[in-house]
Amino acid sequence: xxxxxxxxxxxxxxxxxxxxxxxxxxxxxxxxxxxxxxxxxxxxxxxxxxxxxxxxxxxxxxxxxxxxxxxxxxxxxxxxxxxxxxx
Numbered sequence: 001x002x003x004x005x006x007x008x009x010x011x012x013x014x015x016x017x018x019x020x021x022x023x024x025x026x027x028x029x030x031x032x033x034x035x036x037x038x039x040x041x042x043x044x045x046x047x048x049x050x051x052x053x054x055x056x057x058x059x060x061x062x063x064x065x066x067x068x069x070x071x072x073x074x075x076x077x078x079x080x081x082x083x084x085x086x087x
């Protein structure tokens with residue numbers, strides 16, 4: 001399966017798409033619906049509100065995966081690693 005994917009997409013893109021899965025999982029349902037409902041409440045047509053919401057959720061997931069999660073994970077690792085070595 002991996003060879004097939006890498007034959008069609010660069011490995012960096014495949015990795016980035018994989019890193020997006022968890023932020024997308026967390027954001028897509030509630031965040032997407034809240035944004036879509038807010039847009040529809042402002043008079044934006046349903047199809048446009050859906051497209052804007054999907055785009056916004058993808059942008060948010062990308063920002064989280066690229067800029068927020070890596071430094072946060074490193075910060076947590078430095079704080080929690082000493083606890084793992086206690087007897």
